[in-house]
Amino acid sequence: MKDFFLDASALAKRYAKEPGTALVNDLFGKTERSQFIVFNIGLAEIVALLVRKKNAGRITDEACLHGIALLTSEFVDDARVAKLIADQPLVSSAFALIMKHSLNSTDAVILAACKDLDAGRHLTVLVSSDQRLIKAAQAEGLLTFDSEDNSPQELEALVQG
Numbered sequence: 001m002k003d004f005f006l007d008a009s010a011l012a013k014r015y016a017k018e019p020g021t022a023l024v025n026d027l028f029g030k031t032e033r034s035q036f037i038v039f040n041i042g043l044a045e046i047v048a049l050l051v052r053k054k055n056a057g058r059i060t061d062e063a064c065l066h067g068i069a070l071l072t073s074e075f076v077d078d079a080r081v082a083k084l085i086a087d088q089p090l091v092s093s094a095f096a097l098i099m100k101h102s103l104n105s106t107d108a109v110i111l112a113a114c115k116d117l118d119a120g121r122h123l124t125v126l127v128s129s130d131q132r133l134i135k136a137a138q139a140e141g142l143l144t145f146d147s148e149d150n151s152p153q154e155l156e157a158l159v160q161g
Contacts, residue, residue, distance in 0.1 A: 002143070002158060003082075003124050005037040005114050007107075008045035010127040010147040014074075015046055015067035016053055020129055020148040023155060027127065027145075030159045033080040037117065037124070039110065040083045046071055084113055101136035114142055125158055 004027065013024040047068055054064035075081050086109050093116070094108035103111065107130060114137060118124035126137045129148040137144045145158055 001035065001123075002161070003035050003037055003117065004031060004145070005110070005117065005124055005126050006042075007039075007110050007126070007128040007130065007133065008042040008049070009129040009133075010145075011038065011042065011075075012046050012049050013129075013147055015071050016050055016059060016063070023150065023152065024127075024147050026152055026155055027147075027159075030155070033074070033078050034082075036075075036080075037082040037084060037113075038075060039106075039113070040085055041106075043071065043075055043083070086113075090116070097136065097140075101132070101139065103132060103136055107133040107136070111136055111140065111142075115140055118142055 010020070010024060012018070013021040014028065050059070050064045050067045053059045054061060059067075075083070090112055091109055094105065094112040097103060097108040097111050098105065101108070101111070110126070111133065114124055114126050120141070122143055125143045125145050126134070127145045127147055128134055128137075129146060134144045134146055143158065145155060
C-alpha cells in the first residue's frame with residue numbers, strides 16, 4: 001500500500017474548487033486517511049490560500065469557513081494523518097536539493113522528506129501540481145502524481161499498484 005504526500009498545491013484543491021479538484025477528491029475516495037502525509041505548516045498554507053481567495057472575492061465567506069472547517073476535521077484533528085515537522089536535519093538535507101534543482105525552500109524540504117520516507121521503496125507518492133517540484137522528484141527517482149495533469153486511470157494505477 002502506498003502513502004501519498006500531499007503538498008499545499010494539491011491539498012488546496014480539496015478545499016477550494018480549481019483545476020484538479022476532481023482528481024484530489026477521487027484520491028480521497030480511493031484511500032484511507034492513514035495513507036496521507038502532510039507538513040503541518042502546509043495546513044496553514046491552505047488556510048492562508050482560502051483567506052486570500054475570500055479577500056479577493058473568488059469565494060464567499062461561507063465557502064472559506066467551510067473549507068477551513070473541513071481541513072480541520074480531515075487533517076488537523078485526524079490522528080490517522082501523518083503530519084511532519086521540518087526539523088533541522090531535514091532542513092539541512094534540503095540544501096543540496098535547492099542547489100541541484102533550483103527549488104524554493106519549502107519544495108526542497110518536501111522533496112527531502114519524500115526521499116527520506118520512500119528510501120527507494122517506491123511506496124511514497126508525491127502529490128502536487130507544482131511542475132518544478134514534480135520534475136525534481138522524478139529526477140530523484142520518486143513516484144509523483146500531478147493533481148492537475150494526470151488522469152483518473154493513472155491515479156487508479158498508483159492506488160492499486
